[in-house]
Amino acid sequence: MMVNDWNLTTPASMLTQLLILIIPLCYNPTQGSTNPTSEENEQPKKYYEDNLSLTKPFQQEYAWDISGSAMITDRYIRLTPDQKSQQGSIWSKSVMRQPYWEVVVAFRVHGKGKTLYGDGFALWYTQERLTYGPVFGSKNGFKGLGMFFDTYSNHQGDHNHAHPFVSAMVSNGSLLYDHDSDGTHTQLDGCHMSFRNTEGEAAVKVRYFKDKITVHTLMEVGAVQTGDEDWKLCFESDGVILPLNYYFGLSAVTGDLSDNHDIHAFKVFSIPYEVGQFKPDMAMLRAIPRAQKFDAPRKHVDGKSSMLSNTFRSPLKTFLISVVVIIGAVFLIAVAYLFYKDREEKKMKRFY
Numbered sequence: 101m102m103v104n105d106w107n108l109t110t111p112a113s114m115l116t117q118l119l120i121l122i123i124p125l126c127y128n129p130t131q132g133s134t135n136p137t138s139e140e141n142e143q144p145k146k147y148y149e150d151n152l153s154l155t156k157p158f159q160q161e162y163a164w165d166i167s168g169s170a171m172i173t174d175r176y177i178r179l180t181p182d183q184k185s186q187q188g189s190i191w192s193k194s195v196m197r198q199p200y201w202e203v204v205v206a207f208r209v210h211g212k213g214k215t216l217y218g219d220g221f222a223l224w225y226t227q228e229r230l231t232y233g234p235v236f237g238s239k240n241g242f243k244g245l246g247m248f249f250d251t252y253s254n255h256q257g258d259h260n261h262a263h264p265f266v267s268a269m270v271s272n273g274s275l276l277y278d279h280d281s282d283g284t285h286t287q288l289d290g291c292h293m294s295f296r297n298t299e300g301e302a303a304v305k306v307r308y309f310k311d312k313i314t315v316h317t318l319m320e321v322g323a324v325q326t327g328d329e330d331w332k333l334c335f336e337s338d339g340v341i342l343p344l345n346y347y348f349g350l351s352a353v354t355g356d357l358s359d360n361h362d363i364h365a366f367k368v369f370s371i372p373y374e375v376g377q378f379k380p381d382m383a384m385l386r387a388i389p390r391a392q393k394f395d396a397p398r399k400h401v402d403g404k405s406s407m408l409s410n411t412f413r414s415p416l417k418t419f420l421i422s423v424v425v426i427i428g429a430v431f432l433i434a435v436a437y438l439f440y441k442d443r444e445e446k447k448m449k450r451f452y
């Protein structure tokens with residue numbers, strides 16, 4: 101079954117959602133009131149955002165910037181091929197204008213590597229776009245939300261999870277992602293998801309609604325009927341503030357290790373604050389992205405990494421190595437000169 105056939109916008113699904121909205125009203129004496137615990141608030145109708153979505157055959161390409169190694173075919177968007185030192189990204193040209201939303205991303209990460217492969221890809225909801233850098237091909241110190249699909253375990257110390265690992269992080273621009281701990285000290289939460297080298301596509305659903313992030317996963321999209329019950333909860337996290345008017349993006353990077361990082365569908369839905377009513381909140385325009393919960397900070401431990409990525413990720417290390425190399429070169433030139441001068445002087449002495 102194609103990704104486009106998911107029961108997200110089918111007539112059957114729409115009818116089901118309509119019934120969910122209507123039935124409680126029939127039995128509720130305070131009809132039309134906005135009880136925050138009612139079913140209607142938990143499951144408001146979603147609206148498909150065409151300008152922020154990319155689905156086969158990817159005719160919405162005009163609404164996106166595609167850069168670096170990223171390329172579009174009629175079957176997928178390849179962020180990086182299974183080759184060393186690649187970096188690719190796609191970014192929406194327009195922003196999400198509604199405060200609450202849901203994103204469904206279907207993808208395949210696959211490659212020839214049996215035990216060594218990397219590094220994974222990231223999904224972004226950030227203030228800036230087309231930002232290049234060391235965090236899965238995009239910049240560190242981002243403002244907004246980063247979702248990481250990490251296939252390579254860099255971490256040397258205690259790790260409570262297996263890879264591939266899906267995690268989320270919210271930054272106000274000053275909180276930094278640490279590759280050497282696989283971002284575990286700044287993450288909201290995460291879960292293990294065996295999405296690499298699967299036959300079919302895998303998918304993740306990220307929902308931001310009323311200051312809560314909820315992430316669901318789905319394996320082997322297309323092998324089963326993908327109703328809501330098929331999604332597995334990865335995590336949910338309260339107390340998350342994300343402003344509206346941010347961009348969506350996807351990026352990936354390879355170092356010495358590589359993989360094909362393919363996006364098969366990217367669907368964005370806006371969610372009304374209450375049934376039939378969006379609530380534009382001016383405070384959200386000025387809000388600073390933040391989250392209440394983070395994992396406890398841990399001491400930074402240098403992780404194992406591919407040589408190129410490691411150099412790329414440590415400008416200070418690169419600088420120190422450069423200084424040592426220059427001092428070494430100057431020293432060798434000085435020794436060679438003294439040796440040459442000494443030999444010339446001996447020659448002159450012999451001549452006389």
Ligand SMILES: [Ca+2]
Nearest residue numbers: 250252254282
């Ligand atoms: Ca990693």
